[in-house]
Amino acid sequence: xxxxxxxxxxxxxxxxxxxxxxxxxxxxxxxxxxxxxxxxxxxxxxxxxxxxxxxxxxxxxxxxxxxxxxxxxxxxxxxxxxxxxxxxxxxxxxxxxxxxxxxxxxxxxxxxxxxxxxxxxxxxxxxxxxxxxxxxxxxxxxxxxxxxxxxxxxxxxxxxxxxxxxxxxxxxxxxxxxxxxxxxxxxxxxxxxxxxxxxxxxxxxxxxxxxxxxxxxxxxxxxxxxxxxxxxxxxxxxxxxxxxxxxxxxxxxxxxxxx
Amino acid sequence: xxxxxxxxxxxxxxxxxxxxxxxxxxxxxxxxxxxxxxxxxxxxxxxxxxxxxxxxxxxxxxxxxxxxxxxxxxxxxxxxxxxxxxxxxxxxxxxxxxxxxxxxxxxxxxxxxxxxxxxxxxxxxxxxxxxxxxxxxxxxxxxxxxxxxxxxxxxxxxxxxxxxxxxxxxxxxxxxxxxxxxxxxxxxxxxxxxxxxxxxxxxxxxxxxxxxxxxxxxxxxxxxxxxxxxxxxxxxxxxxxxxxxxxxxxxxxxxxxxxxxxxxxxxxxxxxxxxxxxxxxxxxxxxxxxxxxxxxxxxxxxxxxxxxxxxxxxxxxxxxxxxxxxxxxxxxxxxxxxxxxxxxxxxxxxxxxxxxxxxxxxxxxxxxxxxxxxxxxxxxxxxxxxxxxxxxxxxxxxxxxxxxxxxxxxxxxxxxxxxxxxxxxxxxxxxxxxxxxxxxxxxxxxxxxxxxxxxxxxxxxxxxxxxxxxxxxxxxxxxxxxxxxxxxxxxxxxxxxxxxxxxx
Numbered sequence: 135x136x137x138x139x140x141x142x143x144x145x146x147x148x149x150x151x152x153x154x155x156x157x158x159x160x161x162x163x164x165x166x167x168x169x170x171x172x173x174x175x176x177x178x179x180x181x182x183x184x185x186x187x188x189x190x191x192x193x194x195x196x197x198x199x200x201x202x203x204x205x206x207x208x209x210x211x212x213x214x215x216x217x218x219x220x221x222x223x224x225x226x227x228x229x230x231x232x233x234x235x236x237x238x239x240x241x242x243x244x245x246x247x248x249x250x251x252x253x254x255x256x257x258x259x260x261x262x263x264x265x266x267x268x269x270x271x272x273x274x275x276x277x278x279x280x281x282x283x284x285x286x287x288x289x290x291x292x293x294x295x296x297x298x299x300x301x302x303x304x305x306x307x308x309x310x311x312x313x314x315x316x317x318x319x320x321x322x323x324x325x326x327x328x329x330x331x332x333x334x335x336x337x338x339x340x341x342x343x344x345x346x347x348x349x350x351x352x353x354x355x356x357x358x359x360x361x362x363x364x365x366x367x368x369x370x371x372x373x374x375x376x377x378x379x380x381x382x383x384x385x386x387x388x389x390x391x392x393x
Numbered sequence: 394x395x396x397x398x399x400x401x402x403x404x405x406x407x408x409x410x411x412x413x414x415x416x417x418x419x420x421x422x423x424x425x426x427x428x429x430x431x432x433x434x435x436x437x438x439x440x441x442x443x444x445x446x447x448x449x450x451x452x453x454x455x456x457x458x459x460x461x462x463x464x465x466x467x468x469x470x471x472x473x474x475x476x477x478x479x480x481x482x483x484x485x486x487x488x489x490x491x492x493x494x495x496x497x498x499x500x501x502x503x504x505x506x507x508x509x510x511x512x513x514x515x516x517x518x519x520x521x522x523x524x525x526x527x528x529x530x531x532x533x534x535x536x537x538x539x540x541x542x543x544x545x546x547x548x549x550x551x552x553x554x555x556x557x558x559x560x561x562x563x564x565x566x567x568x569x570x571x572x573x574x575x576x577x578x579x580x581x582x583x584x585x586x587x588x589x590x591x592x593x594x595x596x597x598x599x600x601x602x603x604x605x606x607x608x609x610x611x612x613x614x615x616x617x618x619x620x621x622x623x624x625x626x627x628x629x630x631x632x633x634x635x636x637x638x639x640x641x642x643x644x645x646x647x648x649x650x651x652x653x654x655x656x657x658x659x660x661x662x663x664x665x666x667x668x669x670x671x672x673x674x675x676x677x678x679x680x681x682x683x684x685x686x687x688x689x690x691x692x693x694x695x696x697x698x699x700x701x702x703x704x705x706x707x708x709x710x711x712x713x714x715x716x717x718x719x720x721x722x723x724x725x726x727x728x729x730x731x732x733x734x735x736x737x738x739x740x741x742x743x744x745x746x747x748x749x750x751x752x753x754x755x756x757x758x759x760x761x762x763x764x765x766x767x768x769x770x771x772x773x774x775x776x777x778x779x780x781x782x783x784x785x786x787x788x789x790x791x792x793x794x795x796x797x798x799x800x801x802x803x804x805x806x807x808x809x810x811x812x813x814x815x816x817x818x819x820x821x822x823x824x825x826x827x828x829x830x831x832x833x834x835x836x837x838x839x840x841x842x843x844x845x846x847x848x849x850x851x852x853x854x855x856x857x858x859x860x861x862x863x864x865x866x867x868x869x870x871x872x873x874x875x876x877x878x879x880x881x882x883x884x885x886x887x888x889x890x891x892x893x894x895x896x897x
Contacts, residue, residue, distance in 0.1 A: 249823075249825055250558075253824035253825070253826060257568065261571070264571050267588070271585055277849060277850070277854020278850055278854075279842075279850075281580070281583040285585055285586065288574065291570075296564060299558075309825065312823040315616070315617045317616070318613045318616030319815075319816060319819055322612060322787075325792075325795075326609065327809060329796075330799075330806070330808035330809045330812070333808075342792055346791075346792050347788075349787065350784070350788045353616055353787065361788070368789050368792060368793075369792070375444075380447050382446060384796070384800060
C-alpha cells in the first residue's frame, strides 16, 4: 500500500499543467504502477539477491496476465466460477483495466475542476488497488465477517466516493491544479531516506548531520556556514537527549568504529 | 462525596514531585513547539510522543496532556504577537488578537487569552470529574451496535465540521478506514494487504502516519511558500501585561460563553477544539452590540475563542476516558500512547487505573495554572524563538521527527513510511483534501470493524440491528440529520462565510 501511494504522489507531482493529455498519460502510468514497481524490485533483486520472481519472470507473467485477463474471465464465467484466477490476472482485471478506461476518459473530457478530478481519480486508484490486495482474503462466511469483508467494504466505498469527487470535478467549475515544486519534497525525502538507511550502520552522529545538510538543500535560502553550525549542535543535542536523557537506545557511532 | 474523594486522590497523585515535574516539562515543551509556526498540535504530540516512552505510564500521560494544552497555548501566543497561528485552533484568535497587538495592547490580549484558558480549563476539569463516572456507566450499557453507531456519528461530526467539501472529507475518512485495515485481521490473524513486509504485519503505525501527513507534509508545503512566510513581528516592547478593568468587564461574559460552548463541542465526538474556537467567535460576533468592532481588536474576540478551545481540548478527554473512543486526532495519538504503556482506554480504565485517570485530570488543572504563571513572563523568549529563520528550523524538525519515529520501534522502515506519507500528505494538501479526517478514520477503523462484526454476529447477520436498538437508532438518526444539514446549500453558505471571515 505504502509503496503505491508513495508512487502515486510522485506520479502526479510531475504534472504542472492541467491539460488532459498529460493528465491521461499520468493516469496510464498509474495504471501500470504496481507492475512497474514489482519489476523495479525484481531488478534490484538481480543486484542484491532476494526471494521472489526475477525480472524476466515478472515481465512475462504480467504480459501474459494482461493479455489473457479478459479471455480467462470469460472462461471462468463459462466454467461457472470453479477455476480461480491468478493474482496477476486479477491485478489486470481489478486495477489496470479500469484505470486504463479512466485514462481514456480523461483524454476525452476537459475537467472543469482539475484539482478535484485528479484527486478523485487517484482515490479511485487507491481503492482499486486495495480491492485487488484484499481479493485473496476470506469473504463472508454465513453471517460472520471474514478477514476480507471490511477491507472490501471500505474499498468499494472509497471507489464510489473517489468517482463522485471526480465526476463533480468534471461537471462543476473549480480550482486548477496547484503547482508542485520538486526541490523541497525531493531533498526532504532524500534526507529522511538517508536517515532510515544509514542509522543502523553509521549511527546518529554521522547520519544526523548528513540528513540535516541534505534537508537544508531543500531551501534556496540556506546559508552553508550557519547550517553546518546548527546541524552540528542539533546532532550533538539529540545524541545527548535521546539515548542518555530519555533512555532510548540508539546507535551513536558507526558500526565499524566499534568493532 | 465520591467526586471530591476522587479529585483529592488525583491531586495527591499529580502533586507528587515527579509528576509535577512531568507536567511542567510537558507544558513548557508543548508551548515551545506550539510557538513554532508550521507545526500543529497533532504534529507536536506525534513528534514528542517518543520522549515519553521511558517514563512510567502516569507520568507519561501527564506529560503528553501537558504537551497538548501547552501546544494550544503556544499557538495562541504566536497568533496574537505575529499573526501566525501556530495551531488551527488559534486561527480566529489571530483576527482580533493581532489587531490588539498592533495597537500596543499585546499584553492584555495575552493575559486575557491566558486567563480565559485557565478559567475554561478549571471548568472543564470539574466537568470531566463530574461526567466521568456516569458516562462510564452508560458506556457499560453500550453494546457493539451502539458503539458502532456512536463512531459513525463521530465521523459524521468530523465531516460536517471540517472545512471545505463534505464529500472530500468523507472520502478522507474512508481512506483512513482503509489504511487501518493494513496489518493482521483481529479475529483470524490473517495478514491483510501487508505484501509479506514484516514491518506491515502489525499495521501502519498511527504515529508514523501522523508524523508524515502532519509533520513532513507541512514542512514540504512551507518550503514551497519559500520566503513568502512573512514574519510581521511586533517589534514594540510589550508593556503592561495586565488588562484594564474595562477589559475584564468586557471579556468576562465572553469567557463564560466560550467555556460553555467549548465544553459541549469538546465532548461530542468529532468536534474538538478547532471548531469550538470558530463557533465561539461567531457567537460573540452575533451577540455583540457593535459587531463591526470585531476584527479591529475587540477583546471578546480573543477571550471567547481562547476559552472555548481550551475547554474543548480538555473535555475531549471525556469520550476517550469513558468510552474509549478518541474524538479527534490528538486524542487518537493519546490512545496510541496509552496502548504503548499497556493501557486500554475505555470504561474499565476509570475503575482499574484510578491513579492514572484522576491524576491526569488533576494535572490538567495544575498544568493550566503553570501555563499562566510561567508563560506570561516567558513571552519575550517565545517572540525571540520566532525570529529563528525557517531555513534553519525545517532541517532541525526533519531530523527530530526522523529520530522520533525511529525510536518508536527502532525500525528504519517506519521512517521510510513516514517519509512516504509526507509525500502523500503533500499531495493531499495540493488537492485540497483535509488530512485530519483521514487520521480519525484510521484510528477508529479497527474499533469500527470490530464492533460491526460483533454486532452482526450477535444479530445473526441482521443489519437492521442498528435501527431496532433505540440508542443506536437515535445516534444514527442524529448522524443522518447532521449530514443532511451539512449538504443543504443554505447552511453551507453560512459555514463558508465563517471560514472566509476567518481567513480574511
